Amino acid sequence: MSQSLQERIAAFPFWYHKIELPGGIVTPGWAPINQASYGVPKDLTGKRVLDVGAWDGYWSFEALKRGAKEVVAIDDFSDYLGQLEENQRCAWDTFDLCREALGYSEDICQRIEMSVYDVSEERLGRFDVVFCFGTLYHLRYPLLALDKLAGLCDDELYLESAILDDFSPYQGGLGHGYSGKQMVMEFYPNNEYGGNSTNYWVPTLMCLANMLKAAGFNQVQAWKLVKQPTQVGLCRGFAVGSKAT
Structure with a gap:
């Protein structure tokens, strides 16, 4: 007897995304x-979308729900949140389960294991829209990554990141960031930000916008x-960059 969808979901040790699946089932993530x-x-009809750092695939599937004609998801599985064991990151298995449950084919919902530094028009083609959520601060070379993504984006890039406006480990912690629109980015050589050794750079919101x-x-x-974030995990910023003139 085959496992139920709920049982297959429960078999995974960790979920990052909270994804609504058929039958009222929601994966047990938090993002x-x-x-x-x-x-x-709300309307991405006809758009070709690149989802960088896709993890379980929430935004890949959301783009398709909003009418995107095709989504390419990439991830290199390098982020362990500073706490996960190696067996808790299951590569594309959670993504594949959700893609199957939602009924999307590989033709319109492709996933590729690759670094953001390796994206190119030759390999992936061009995109109307690029998502880069929860990824920038994990990158050793964040502006290089944005340059790479801009090189194959024709319209808009949507960017979500940890920010310093309300929190800096060097300024005194929560409530002691850079609230005056300073153009600042901090570097973390160890695990100073959130106890995660893959958090390398975090900008202020003003810096994030100007990087785009x-x-x-x-x-x-x-x-x-x-x-007014009450915990470090809520100190997040969002930026939208458009190439329209």
Whole structure:
């Protein structure tokens, strides 16, 4: 007798994303923190979308639900949140389970294990829209990554990151960040930010927006996802860069 969908979900030791599946089943993750505060359009009809750092695939599937014609998801599985064991990151297994349950074919929902530094038009083609959520601060070379993504993005890049406006481990912790729109980015050589050794760089919201501008996006908007965060995990910012003139 085959396992039920609920049993297959429960068999995985860790879920990052909270994904709604058929039959009222929801995967037991916690991200995204507040989907409504993300600036992703409700209508992505006909768009080709790249989802960077896809993990379980929440935003890949959300793009398809919103009408995208094709999604390419990439991840290199390097983030262990500073706490997960190796067997708790199950590569694409959780993504594949959700893709199957939602009924999306590989033709319109492809996933590729690769580093963001390796993206290229030759390998992946061009995209109308790029998602880069929960990834930037894990990168040793964040501006290089944005330059790479900008090089194959024709329209808009949506960017979510940890930010320093309300928290800095060097300034005194929660409530002691850079609240005056400073242009600052901090480097963490060990695990200073959130106890995660793969958190390398965190910018202020102002810095995040200007990094998108530096990567070639003419119009940029940015905002905090939580106005007055009460914990480090809620100190997040969102930015949208458009190439429209």
